[in-house]
Amino acid sequence: MSDKPVVTRIAPSPTGAMHIGTARTALFNWLYARHTGGKYLLRVEDTDRERSTQAAVQVIFDGLAWLGLEADEAPVFQASRADRHAAAVAEMLTRGSAYRDYMTPDELEAERTAARAEGRVVRSPWRDASPNDAPDRPFVVRLKAPLEGETLIGDQVKGAVTFQNKDLDDLILLRTDGTPTYNLAVVVDDHEMGVTHVIRGDDHLNNAARQTLIYQGLGWTPPVWAHLPLIHGPDGTKLSKRHGAQAVSEFADMGYLPEAMRNYLAKLGWGHGDDEIFSDEQAVAWFDIKDVVGAPARLDWDKLNHLNNHYIRLAEPARLAALVAAILKSRDWPLHDGDLARLAHVIPFVRDGAKTTLELADAVVFALKRRPLAMTDKGKELLTEETRERFARLRAAYAGQGAWDVPSLEALNRSFAESEGVGLGKIGPALRQVLSGGSPAPDLAGALVSLGKDESLGRLDDALSLGG
Template sequence: MSASLAARPVRTRIAPSPTGMMHIGTARVALFNWLYARHTGGQFLLRIEDTDRERSTDAAVQVIFDGMNWLGLEPDEPPVFQFARADRHRAVVDEMLARGAAYRDYMTPEELDAEREAARAEGRVIRSPWRDLSPNDAPDRPFVVRLKAPQDGETIVHDQVKGPIRFENRTLDDLILLRTDGTPTYNLAVVVDDHDMGITHVIRGDDHLNNAARQTLIYQGLGWEVPAWAHLPMINGPDGKKLSKRHGSQAVSEFDDMGYLPEAMRNYLAKLGWGHGDDEIFSDAQAIAWFDIKDVVSAPARLDWDKLNHLNNHYIRQADPLRLAGLVVAVLKSRDVALRPDDEALIARVIPFVRDGAKTTLELADAVVFALKARPLELPEKTRAQLADPELAGRMARLRAVLAGVDDWSVPPLEAALRAFAEAEGVGLGKFGPQLRAMLSGGAPAPDLAGAMTALGRDQSLGRIDDALSLAA
């Protein structure tokens, strides 16, 4: 990186194409750009590369915005739309023609096919005869504009992750800058946009590494400063092979739908190819303070669902119950569960008692269902049969009376009351605990007994016990 580039404020960008879902690899690239900009006190920008007009719909663009918003990666400036800058791209090509850094190529499709076959047979790249012909001899027919790339020496990509990578110029063809219809090509548009946006560091996936060499030549042909390159390793599946649908979810929206929190995803994605010692769990502030693009490893990262679930459980346990309640309500509504007006407040009260074992908000939604059941609950058949025993029914009635006498309806006093009752009855908790759980939950998964009763509240807990006893009477 040149001294003049190092002296400039850092500006990074993410430049997705709106041609489908925003995938996890793009999300990781966005995060690393965001972290580096924040770490250096710079700026993080967004460019929508929407030149594929058939696939770049408003809905596809919105997918990108939604994914970035969900991840919490807000750009510092309004997004740039590449298609709207086509006139600027063409103007730059005119400048390159004037500088002698590009030329018009009038080869016909048949001539191009012949040159392609000859180049393949001779083990070289395509070279148009128009590279060295005078434009005064130009025929009246369509043409493309090509970069006039150097044929000798080498182009070095000074990569912040992989180190210097050398490309022999004889292996780099005169890439097309403008097509016959005047539309700019990807490599040209990227260079012009990054230059005009003041991008200092191009941080992206290493599938773009070969493009870095070609883009470097365009920068040099224009006399522009080349940005710092950083090409991130790919993300593989748990089996070490290229990530695909068979490995499960890939799109950011799918992780949202599967019940993962954005802060867990940021933490997890940061660990895919970068780390800070043995730290597994860290805040955004810590990640920003510690992150440096030079610390990214060059080996591919592996998607690890167990680690992601562990992190998500951590953040679920740390999250505000009211926020989690809103997420759980959304899950339940997606399942067509009918909710009462006050159920969200009830869910928020229940969440602290059930979230320790939840790896996702989907599991959290499963865990709160017991509290949402309307009275009278339908008891499991086994519990109904057990309560038909007068001895057990009498014991549960005595337990109800003991519980009704608890003044402080919270976990410690309720636990103490259960222990005291078991001692007074001369039995273990197992002689009445399973039946009490069924009476409270109707057979749905529920937390420990004291936690379930605290979450339900005094009136609801005692009412459910009364309902069960009346059914057994």
């Protein structure tokens, strides 16, 4: 299939939250399509009509949109293609690669019991029966799988994987009500969408053998297979709720940026040398599905936090301000006119230590407080008469300061402490309380610049007006 343009797809079922494993699969499909100049498509496998609600479908769209992994074309909905699935089975019946199975439920159960006892797969007595002998009762349509030989899966991640055909059953293609089964629908949809590379989790590896037989039964060429290792928790066990977030929406709610998630997910099972941090453009240039490792990847919160901090430090302050404002609103923090601009001004002074936007929201609260600030017990204790007298002199020094930037204010604070004959440690804690009201805040000069000259002087004035 090397002469065909690459077409990949992500095919989630809308039956709940989008799992981080699905997100990683989407990313690898997107990267490989971009790397090869191909297309990346989306199919919604919505055949479970009870669970496939519009809200569940929207979860998929929202998750992919947040990750920046939207498909190149409009999504395909599997449930709308039932006629095409049935037509493909009719073709297989004509070709002799499928047959109608009229076993009753009781007969099927008896065959299953016998198959288990004999250590073989289920085989229907209708496999080689004449159509003329067909009774007038419900039937399923089964694949007429080969009884001998091997089915070889040349997997781009796992290598060559061989299945003995005697161990592959005649799987059902159409149920008694005429609805298609998963493996049949996937094959027909992938073929008609032009999918050349099926990149998915390795829990589907067994399906690859069965789907290959369906491709062969229809006279179609199977795609290139690539089955990705699962993602485990930090302890090496299968990822579960006890390990924390699993859904894409949870990572968004926890304050992670989509570019950090893309960088991190790319590292789960793939890498480029010792590079830990790389751009989307670099990932696209470097990525090849053959370089994915076969061993399960482990979720590492420390690495994710490190990456997220990196991208927070790179992000535009205005963008971060909007994200932080949304977080503060969710906490019922009152925002006023001008606060968005204040956030954008403050964020560069506080973001270096923030691992998530939630922590960033904690770090900016001091700048949004309205005067007069309520003093904490610790602040009241630190604000002694001697300290207030010293702060009155410091306030005068600040009022006369021209350049209101970090280097100038750092120099002023040092020179003032020297003139007072004390160390900065004697001034800093109380001044921080006055400026922040006890909330987390950057270093003194950063806090002063964050607040601006007028607000800083006003907060000092409020503290100086308190009684002894």
